[in-house]
Amino acid sequence: MFRLAKLASVSGQPLVRLCEGKYGITRREWRLIVVLSQEGPLLSTALARRASIEPARTSRTVTQLVTRGLAERIPRSNDRRCIEIHLTQRARDIYADLYPVVRDLESALLAGFSAEDRAELGRLMAMLESSAGTLVSQEDLPKADRRKLHRK
Template identity: 40%
Template sequence: MKTLNPQSIDDMLLYRLGRVLGKAGSLVTRICEGEFGITRREWRVLAQLGKRDGILSSELADAAQLDRARTSRAVTALVARQLVVRVPRPHDRRQVVLHLSDAGRALYEAVLPRVMAIHQALVAPLSPVEADQLDALLAVLQSQADAMQCGADLPKADRRRGGRGLRASS
Protein backbone atom coordinates (compact mmCIF):
# COMPACT_ATOMS: atom_id res chain seq x y z
CA MET A 1 0.00 0.00 0.00
CA LYS A 2 2.96 2.33 0.40
CA THR A 3 3.13 2.79 -3.39
CA LEU A 4 -0.37 4.32 -3.42
CA ASN A 5 0.16 6.25 -0.19
CA PRO A 6 3.88 7.05 0.15
CA GLN A 7 5.06 8.29 3.52
CA SER A 8 8.53 9.33 2.36
CA ILE A 9 10.59 9.64 -0.79
CA ASP A 10 11.76 6.06 -0.23
CA ASP A 11 8.18 4.89 -0.84
CA MET A 12 7.69 6.82 -4.09
CA LEU A 13 7.62 4.75 -7.27
CA LEU A 14 9.96 6.95 -9.30
CA TYR A 15 12.54 6.94 -6.53
CA ARG A 16 12.29 3.17 -6.11
CA LEU A 17 12.57 2.56 -9.87
CA GLY A 18 15.49 4.98 -9.98
CA ARG A 19 17.32 3.00 -7.31
CA VAL A 20 16.84 -0.25 -9.26
CA LEU A 21 18.03 1.47 -12.43
CA GLY A 22 20.95 3.02 -10.58
CA LYS A 23 22.21 -0.31 -9.28
CA ALA A 24 21.55 -2.53 -12.32
CA GLY A 25 22.27 0.27 -14.80
CA SER A 26 25.70 0.85 -13.30
CA LEU A 27 26.57 -2.73 -14.24
CA VAL A 28 25.58 -2.01 -17.85
CA THR A 29 27.65 1.18 -17.77
CA ARG A 30 30.70 -0.69 -16.48
CA ILE A 31 30.38 -3.27 -19.26
CA CYS A 32 29.81 -0.66 -21.98
CA GLU A 33 32.52 1.74 -20.88
CA GLY A 34 35.01 -0.65 -19.29
CA GLU A 35 34.92 -3.50 -21.76
CA PHE A 36 33.67 -1.96 -25.00
CA GLY A 37 34.58 1.73 -24.77
CA ILE A 38 31.10 3.11 -25.42
CA THR A 39 28.78 5.11 -23.20
CA ARG A 40 25.46 3.75 -22.02
CA ARG A 41 23.75 6.34 -24.24
CA GLU A 42 25.75 5.11 -27.25
CA TRP A 43 24.70 1.58 -26.31
CA ARG A 44 21.05 2.66 -26.34
CA VAL A 45 21.52 3.99 -29.86
CA LEU A 46 23.33 0.84 -31.03
CA ALA A 47 20.67 -1.36 -29.40
CA GLN A 48 17.85 0.48 -31.15
CA LEU A 49 19.64 0.27 -34.51
CA GLY A 50 20.34 -3.41 -33.86
CA LYS A 51 16.62 -3.93 -33.44
CA ARG A 52 15.45 -1.54 -36.15
CA ASP A 53 18.27 -0.74 -38.58
CA GLY A 54 17.71 1.88 -41.26
CA ILE A 55 15.72 4.56 -39.42
CA LEU A 56 15.79 8.34 -39.30
CA SER A 57 17.50 10.11 -36.42
CA SER A 58 14.17 11.47 -35.17
CA GLU A 59 12.71 7.94 -35.13
CA LEU A 60 15.81 6.73 -33.32
CA ALA A 61 15.46 9.47 -30.68
CA ASP A 62 11.86 8.45 -30.06
CA ALA A 63 12.70 4.75 -29.88
CA ALA A 64 15.65 5.32 -27.52
CA GLN A 65 13.66 7.88 -25.51
CA LEU A 66 16.44 10.44 -25.85
CA ASP A 67 16.08 14.03 -26.89
CA ARG A 68 17.24 14.79 -30.42
CA ALA A 69 20.35 16.70 -29.34
CA ARG A 70 21.62 13.81 -27.22
CA THR A 71 20.76 11.35 -29.97
CA SER A 72 22.66 13.48 -32.48
CA ARG A 73 25.74 13.61 -30.23
CA ALA A 74 25.68 9.86 -29.68
CA VAL A 75 25.22 9.17 -33.41
CA THR A 76 28.05 11.57 -34.30
CA ALA A 77 30.38 9.78 -31.86
CA LEU A 78 29.39 6.38 -33.26
CA VAL A 79 29.86 7.59 -36.86
CA ALA A 80 33.33 8.89 -35.94
CA ARG A 81 34.18 5.43 -34.60
CA GLN A 82 32.76 3.83 -37.77
CA LEU A 83 30.09 1.93 -35.85
CA VAL A 84 27.16 3.74 -37.50
CA VAL A 85 26.75 4.91 -41.10
CA ARG A 86 24.62 7.85 -42.24
CA VAL A 87 23.04 7.36 -45.67
CA PRO A 88 21.28 10.37 -47.24
CA ARG A 89 17.80 9.67 -48.58
CA PRO A 90 17.87 9.86 -52.38
CA HIS A 91 14.67 11.94 -52.64
CA ASP A 92 15.54 14.28 -49.72
CA ARG A 93 19.24 14.60 -49.00
CA ARG A 94 18.53 16.66 -45.87
CA GLN A 95 17.37 13.47 -44.19
CA VAL A 96 19.72 10.61 -43.43
CA VAL A 97 18.94 7.01 -42.64
CA LEU A 98 21.08 5.43 -39.93
CA HIS A 99 22.55 1.95 -40.23
CA LEU A 100 24.91 -0.14 -38.17
CA SER A 101 28.21 -0.71 -39.92
CA ASP A 102 29.66 -4.22 -39.88
CA ALA A 103 31.78 -3.18 -36.88
CA GLY A 104 28.69 -1.69 -35.22
CA ARG A 105 26.73 -4.90 -35.77
CA ALA A 106 29.60 -6.94 -34.32
CA LEU A 107 29.75 -4.66 -31.27
CA TYR A 108 25.97 -4.87 -30.81
CA GLU A 109 26.16 -8.67 -30.97
CA ALA A 110 28.99 -8.69 -28.41
CA VAL A 111 27.32 -6.33 -25.91
CA LEU A 112 23.74 -7.62 -26.14
CA PRO A 113 24.35 -11.00 -24.44
CA ARG A 114 26.17 -9.26 -21.58
CA VAL A 115 23.30 -6.81 -21.04
CA MET A 116 20.80 -9.65 -21.41
CA ALA A 117 22.64 -11.56 -18.65
CA ILE A 118 22.19 -8.57 -16.31
CA HIS A 119 18.50 -8.53 -17.17
CA GLN A 120 18.19 -12.27 -16.51
CA ALA A 121 19.98 -11.98 -13.15
CA LEU A 122 17.77 -9.05 -12.12
CA VAL A 123 14.48 -10.85 -12.86
CA ALA A 124 15.68 -14.28 -11.66
CA PRO A 125 13.90 -14.01 -8.28
CA LEU A 126 10.53 -13.54 -10.03
CA SER A 127 8.27 -16.46 -10.79
CA PRO A 128 6.85 -16.64 -14.34
CA VAL A 129 3.51 -15.35 -13.00
CA GLU A 130 5.23 -12.44 -11.22
CA ALA A 131 7.22 -11.63 -14.37
CA ASP A 132 4.01 -11.53 -16.41
CA GLN A 133 2.39 -9.32 -13.77
CA LEU A 134 5.40 -7.00 -13.80
CA ASP A 135 5.25 -6.75 -17.60
CA ALA A 136 1.55 -5.89 -17.47
CA LEU A 137 2.01 -3.34 -14.68
CA LEU A 138 4.94 -1.68 -16.44
CA ALA A 139 2.83 -1.38 -19.60
CA VAL A 140 0.08 0.35 -17.60
CA LEU A 141 2.59 2.70 -15.97
CA GLN A 142 4.28 3.46 -19.31
CA SER A 143 0.94 4.31 -20.87
CA GLN A 144 0.09 6.56 -17.92
CA ALA A 145 3.50 8.28 -18.06
CA ASP A 146 3.07 8.87 -21.81
CA ALA A 147 -0.37 10.41 -21.21
CA MET A 148 0.94 12.56 -18.36
CA GLN A 149 3.81 13.86 -20.49
CA CYS A 150 1.50 14.73 -23.38
CA GLY A 151 -0.78 16.69 -21.06
CA ALA A 152 1.95 18.38 -19.03
CA ASP A 153 2.41 22.11 -19.44
CA LEU A 154 5.55 22.56 -17.38
CA PRO A 155 8.51 24.88 -17.90
CA LYS A 156 11.72 23.31 -19.13
CA ALA A 157 14.98 23.81 -17.27
CA ASP A 158 17.68 25.65 -19.17
CA ARG A 159 20.35 22.95 -18.99
CA ARG A 160 22.86 25.24 -20.68
CA ARG A 161 22.89 27.14 -17.40
CA GLY A 162 23.18 24.06 -15.20
CA GLY A 163 19.44 23.77 -14.66
CA ARG A 164 19.21 27.28 -13.22
CA GLY A 165 16.62 29.38 -14.88
CA LEU A 166 13.76 28.35 -17.03
CA ARG A 167 12.97 28.52 -20.67
CA ALA A 168 9.63 28.47 -22.36
CA SER A 169 8.16 25.03 -22.95
CA SER A 170 7.78 24.00 -26.57
Protein backbone atom coordinates in the same frame (compact mmCIF):
# COMPACT_ATOMS: atom_id res chain seq x y z
CA MET B 1 9.75 7.81 -8.86
CA PHE B 2 12.75 7.86 -6.53
CA ARG B 3 12.58 4.09 -6.12
CA LEU B 4 12.36 3.54 -9.90
CA ALA B 5 15.33 5.85 -10.47
CA LYS B 6 17.30 4.08 -7.74
CA LEU B 7 16.46 0.66 -9.19
CA ALA B 8 17.47 1.78 -12.69
CA SER B 9 20.75 3.12 -11.35
CA VAL B 10 21.67 0.07 -9.28
CA SER B 11 20.51 -2.56 -11.76
CA GLY B 12 22.14 -0.71 -14.66
CA GLN B 13 25.62 -0.57 -13.12
CA PRO B 14 26.85 -3.87 -14.61
CA LEU B 15 25.72 -2.68 -18.04
CA VAL B 16 27.44 0.68 -17.61
CA ARG B 17 30.66 -1.05 -16.59
CA LEU B 18 30.52 -3.36 -19.59
CA CYS B 19 29.67 -0.58 -22.03
CA GLU B 20 32.31 1.82 -20.79
CA GLY B 21 34.99 -0.60 -19.60
CA LYS B 22 34.96 -3.23 -22.31
CA TYR B 23 33.51 -1.43 -25.34
CA GLY B 24 34.23 2.25 -24.68
CA ILE B 25 30.64 3.33 -25.30
CA THR B 26 28.11 5.12 -23.14
CA ARG B 27 24.79 3.68 -22.04
CA ARG B 28 23.02 6.13 -24.38
CA GLU B 29 25.20 4.98 -27.31
CA TRP B 30 24.35 1.38 -26.42
CA ARG B 31 20.66 2.26 -26.42
CA LEU B 32 20.88 3.61 -29.96
CA ILE B 33 22.92 0.60 -31.09
CA VAL B 34 20.21 -1.71 -29.72
CA VAL B 35 17.39 0.16 -31.48
CA LEU B 36 19.26 0.30 -34.79
CA SER B 37 20.29 -3.36 -34.50
CA GLN B 38 16.73 -4.47 -33.89
CA GLU B 39 14.92 -2.10 -36.25
CA GLY B 40 17.45 -1.32 -38.96
CA PRO B 41 18.43 2.10 -40.31
CA LEU B 42 16.24 4.98 -39.12
CA LEU B 43 15.95 8.71 -39.52
CA SER B 44 17.20 10.58 -36.46
CA THR B 45 13.67 11.63 -35.42
CA ALA B 46 12.38 8.06 -35.54
CA LEU B 47 15.47 6.84 -33.70
CA ALA B 48 14.91 9.43 -30.94
CA ARG B 49 11.27 8.38 -30.60
CA ARG B 50 12.01 4.65 -30.50
CA ALA B 51 14.89 5.06 -28.04
CA SER B 52 12.89 7.53 -25.89
CA ILE B 53 15.69 10.08 -26.01
CA GLU B 54 15.23 13.77 -26.73
CA PRO B 55 16.03 14.60 -30.39
CA ALA B 56 18.90 16.96 -29.52
CA ARG B 57 20.55 14.31 -27.33
CA THR B 58 19.96 11.70 -30.00
CA SER B 59 21.67 13.90 -32.55
CA ARG B 60 24.69 14.41 -30.27
CA THR B 61 24.87 10.70 -29.53
CA VAL B 62 24.67 9.82 -33.24
CA THR B 63 27.53 12.26 -33.87
CA GLN B 64 29.55 10.44 -31.19
CA LEU B 65 28.77 7.08 -32.81
CA VAL B 66 29.80 8.40 -36.23
CA THR B 67 33.02 9.88 -34.82
CA ARG B 68 33.87 6.52 -33.22
CA GLY B 69 33.20 4.64 -36.43
CA LEU B 70 30.11 2.89 -35.07
CA ALA B 71 27.49 4.55 -37.28
CA GLU B 72 27.15 6.31 -40.61
CA ARG B 73 24.75 8.94 -41.86
CA ILE B 74 23.55 7.84 -45.29
CA PRO B 75 21.11 9.83 -47.48
CA ARG B 76 18.13 7.87 -48.77
CA SER B 77 18.45 7.15 -52.47
CA ASN B 78 14.92 8.39 -53.24
CA ASP B 79 15.23 11.59 -51.15
CA ARG B 80 18.75 12.77 -50.37
CA ARG B 81 17.40 15.26 -47.80
CA CYS B 82 16.45 12.31 -45.58
CA ILE B 83 19.51 11.02 -43.76
CA GLU B 84 19.32 7.53 -42.29
CA ILE B 85 21.48 6.36 -39.43
CA HIS B 86 23.18 3.03 -40.23
CA LEU B 87 25.36 0.94 -37.94
CA THR B 88 28.82 -0.10 -39.05
CA GLN B 89 30.00 -3.68 -38.83
CA ARG B 90 31.95 -2.78 -35.70
CA ALA B 91 28.73 -1.66 -33.95
CA ARG B 92 26.92 -4.79 -35.12
CA ASP B 93 29.76 -6.86 -33.66
CA ILE B 94 29.45 -5.03 -30.32
CA TYR B 95 25.70 -5.73 -30.33
CA ALA B 96 26.23 -9.41 -31.15
CA ASP B 97 28.77 -9.70 -28.33
CA LEU B 98 27.04 -7.59 -25.66
CA TYR B 99 23.33 -8.29 -26.16
CA PRO B 100 23.47 -11.91 -24.90
CA VAL B 101 25.34 -10.70 -21.81
CA VAL B 102 22.64 -8.08 -21.18
CA ARG B 103 19.96 -10.78 -21.50
CA ASP B 104 21.88 -12.87 -18.95
CA LEU B 105 22.08 -9.89 -16.58
CA GLU B 106 18.31 -9.42 -16.90
CA SER B 107 17.74 -13.12 -16.23
CA ALA B 108 19.92 -12.93 -13.12
CA LEU B 109 18.04 -9.85 -11.92
CA LEU B 110 14.71 -11.65 -12.33
CA ALA B 111 15.89 -15.08 -11.15
CA GLY B 112 13.72 -15.02 -8.03
CA PHE B 113 10.56 -14.26 -10.02
CA SER B 114 8.14 -16.91 -11.23
CA ALA B 115 6.95 -16.83 -14.83
CA GLU B 116 3.70 -15.30 -13.58
CA ASP B 117 5.62 -12.64 -11.62
CA ARG B 118 7.64 -11.76 -14.73
CA ALA B 119 4.49 -11.46 -16.82
CA GLU B 120 2.85 -9.28 -14.17
CA LEU B 121 5.95 -7.11 -13.88
CA GLY B 122 5.98 -6.67 -17.66
CA ARG B 123 2.32 -5.68 -17.62
CA LEU B 124 2.85 -3.21 -14.77
CA MET B 125 5.92 -1.70 -16.44
CA ALA B 126 3.94 -1.19 -19.65
CA MET B 127 1.23 0.58 -17.64
CA LEU B 128 3.82 2.82 -15.95
CA GLU B 129 5.46 3.65 -19.29
CA SER B 130 2.09 4.54 -20.76
CA SER B 131 1.14 6.71 -17.78
CA ALA B 132 4.51 8.47 -17.85
CA GLY B 133 4.17 9.15 -21.57
CA THR B 134 0.71 10.59 -21.02
CA LEU B 135 1.92 12.82 -18.20
CA VAL B 136 4.81 14.16 -20.24
CA SER B 137 2.61 14.92 -23.24
CA GLN B 138 -0.07 16.64 -21.13
CA GLU B 139 2.12 18.75 -18.89
CA ASP B 140 3.39 22.16 -19.90
CA LEU B 141 6.49 22.02 -17.74
CA PRO B 142 9.35 24.49 -18.03
CA LYS B 143 12.66 23.23 -19.38
CA ALA B 144 15.84 24.04 -17.53
CA ASP B 145 18.61 25.90 -19.29
CA ARG B 146 21.37 23.43 -18.43
CA ARG B 147 24.03 25.88 -19.55
CA LYS B 148 22.99 28.19 -16.72
CA LEU B 149 22.85 25.32 -14.23
CA HIS B 150 26.49 24.37 -14.88
CA ARG B 151 27.95 27.89 -14.83
CA LYS B 152 29.66 29.11 -11.72
